[in-house]
Amino acid sequence: MSVPGVKLVTIGERLLVDNDRVAARNHRRLSEAGVLTVNIMAAPGAGKTSFIVRTLEALRGRARAGVIEGDIAGSIDAETVLAAGAHGAVQINTGGNCHLEADMVERALHDLDLDGLDVLFVENVGNLVCPTQWALGEHVKLCLVGAAEGDDKPVKYPPMFAASDAIVLNKTDLIDLVDFDRAFFTSSVRALNPAAPIFDVSCRSGAGIPVWADWLLAQRQGVSGRDSARLGMAPIGGT
Amino acid sequence: MAAFLLERVEHHAGRLEASKVTAINLLVGERSCLGDDALRFSFDLLTAGTVAEGARITIRRTPMRFHCPTCDGAYVPAEADFACPSCLTIGQVTDDGGEMLIESVEIER
Incomplete structure (x- = not known):
């Protein structure tokens, strides 16, 4: 203020107030449609897509799940989750961006039939x-980490673990091989x-997936919107 | 990130009827991912011909702090773990260090 006129x-x-605003709009829309939305964040190679595939298998007949695949380029993951039984998949190519933003998800939501979904997984970059x-409008922020990445991930990346509503430790079958210190x-x-609950899973063997899937369906009950009591009643027909 | 910053700065410049934004002061916690150099570089590229062209960006960094229940005090952990340096208890992270705010701007009218 020493400079005159300044x-x-x-x-x-x-x-990021603008992103937060769009995220709030997405959140409202997803809640109204009764679609529990999970933002899956992880390092490359942690097993995000395998985790979604395993979860889709566990939800079969209990909930209809859609997937938004965020990636720098390509469409392989969307094809994989559709083959695994997803009730809709949209691929977002971020064009080099290292994360998804709320407006990308908003556009992707136009391409999904939200009334036909109970759960939506958003696979982040x-x-x-x-x-x-970057808030996307999700109900659950989930951090997935593979045991082979090391037990020091929380110490190296505190914000990710602090912000997450659920933490999944994948590749637990490798724990002994890679000297992963579970207590640390x-x-x-x-x-x-x-x-935040910590789920131990192995997408290779399927271990731990049922416990995680049950927790996920319990979260779905908390999302307002249409006919949430229907969940858990198998099978879901095409009425 | 630079594009989001420019959008907010242009919004506030318009609201304040500024002819020029000369400085932008940010508060960014250590737990927020925002690199100084990358932000300045992209911001300089984006601001050519805008009200914020040539604006100086100052980033005030706040450290990530933990609370130790044993010592009942705040501490900044070492790099390798989250233990309290005095008693080795593993405390609880506080909100400090998670901020990412536009604190203030310097404008000319």
Whole structure:
């Protein structure tokens, strides 16, 4: 303010306020449609797509799930999840962007029949850093980490573990092979996040998937919208 | 990120009837992913011909802090783990260090 004509004005506003606004709109829309939406964040190679495929198998006859696949380029993952029984899949190519943003998801929602879905998985771009900042409108932020990545992931990437509503440790069949210290991992996660459930799974064997799928369906009950009591009643026909 | 920043800065410049934005002051926590150099580089490219052309970006960084229940105090953990440096108890992360705010702007009318 020492320079004449220059004025310092306090703003005090979140930098990503525009993204937050679109995310809130997505959230409202998904809640009204009764579609529990899970933002899956992980490093490349953690097993995001395999995890979705395993979960689709576990949900078969219990809930109809759609998938939004975020990737820098390509459409292989969308084809994979459709083959695994997804009731709709949209591929978003971010064109080099290292994370999904709320407006990308908003556009993808136009291409999905939300009334025909109970659950929506949004597979974020493989990255443990940037996706944390960008709300998409999800109900559950999920962090997936493979045991082979090491037990120090929470210490190296605190924001991801602090922001997550659920944490999945995948590739538990490798724990002994890669000297993964489960106690250190858990205590580091708990320092950042006292409440989020931690699910141990192996997408290779399918171990742990039923427990995770039951938890997921329980979360679905909390999402407002149409006919949530229908969930859990098998099978879902095409009425 | 730079595009989002420019959009907000242009919005506030319009609201404040500024002819020029000379400086932007950000508050970015250590737990937020925002690189200084990458942001400045992209912002400079984007702002050519805009009200924010040539604006100086200052980024104030806040550290990630934990609370130690044993010592009942705040600490900044070492790199390898989250233990309290005085008593080795693993504390609980606080909100400090998660911010990503536009604190203020300097404008000319």
